[in-house]
Amino acid sequence: MTDQNNDQLGVLFVCLGNICRSTMAEAVFKDIAHEKGFHNRWFVDSAGTSSYNIGCPPDERTLTVLGKFKINNYRHVARQVKPEDFQKYDFILGMDKENIKKLNSMKPKNCKAKVELFGSYDPEGGDIIEDPYYERGMDAFINVYKQCRRASIAFINKYTVV
Numbered sequence: 001m002t003d004q005n006n007d008q009l010g011v012l013f014v015c016l017g018n019i020c021r022s023t024m025a026e027a028v029f030k031d032i033a034h035e036k037g038f039h040n041r042w043f044v045d046s047a048g049t050s051s052y053n054i055g056c057p058p059d060e061r062t063l064t065v066l067g068k069f070k071i072n073n074y075r076h077v078a079r080q081v082k083p084e085d086f087q088k089y090d091f092i093l094g095m096d097k098e099n100i101k102k103l104n105s106m107k108p109k110n111c112k113a114k115v116e117l118f119g120s121y122d123p124e125g126g127d128i129i130e131d132p133y134y135e136r137g138m139d140a141f142i143n144v145y146k147q148c149r150r151a152s153i154a155f156i157n158k159y160t161v162v
Contacts, residue, residue: 009159010043010089013118014099018048018078020133021095021144023058025118027066027074028148029156038160046076047085049094049102053078059133065141086111093118093155095129121151121158 013025026046033039048054056078057063066074081103085092092113094100103115119127129147132140 008041008043009091010045011091011093011155012081012085012089012113013044013046013093013095014049014081014103015046015095015129016048016050016099016131017053017133018046018076018080019053019056019059020062020141021129021131021148022046022048023074023076023078024062024066024141024144025093025095025129025148025152026076027062027071028145029152030074031071032149032152033156033160036156036160038156041160042156045089047079047081049081049099049106051080054080061132061138061141065138065145068142069145081106083108086113089113091116091159095119096131097128118151118155119147121154122147123150123154 013022015021023046026044030044033042058076086108090113092103092115094103094117100117117127119129129144132144
């Protein structure tokens with residue numbers, strides 16, 4: 001994660017376990033921000049609402065799909081959302097309605113972060129980024145990648161001031 005400075009906006013991607021969707025979103029977002037020359041304008045991380053996978057690397061299928069799309073340098077260790085995240089980040093983007101419900105229940109009264117569905121930025125619709133964990137094969141992970149890419153581009157275009 002990049003150290004925050006006053007000129008940056010922060011975004012935290014959140015799913016249940018922080019090994020599939022949120023890690024995919026983090027890696028894709030960072031890649032697109034770098035591609036567009038906006039990487040210094042954002043600090044980005046991902047986390048889970050549960051403690052299931054704390055300390056684990058991303059799911060191998062996530063890393064395989066990222067590699068397929070030439071994102072080979074992504075490293076992450078799963079963590080759980082912390083109370084201070086609501087002050088540190090400008091945006092906390094959940095992958096599904098259960099994530100949003102959990103985030104809203106964790107949100108302190110003095111929350112700085114805007115909590116939203118990440119998929120709501122996907123210009124092709126479909127607010128929910130479905131969990132690919134229990135799916136066979138790679139198709140579900142590729143679909144998550146594509147949805148994260150579309151939503152990331154739209155989000156960056158909306159919030160990055162040139």
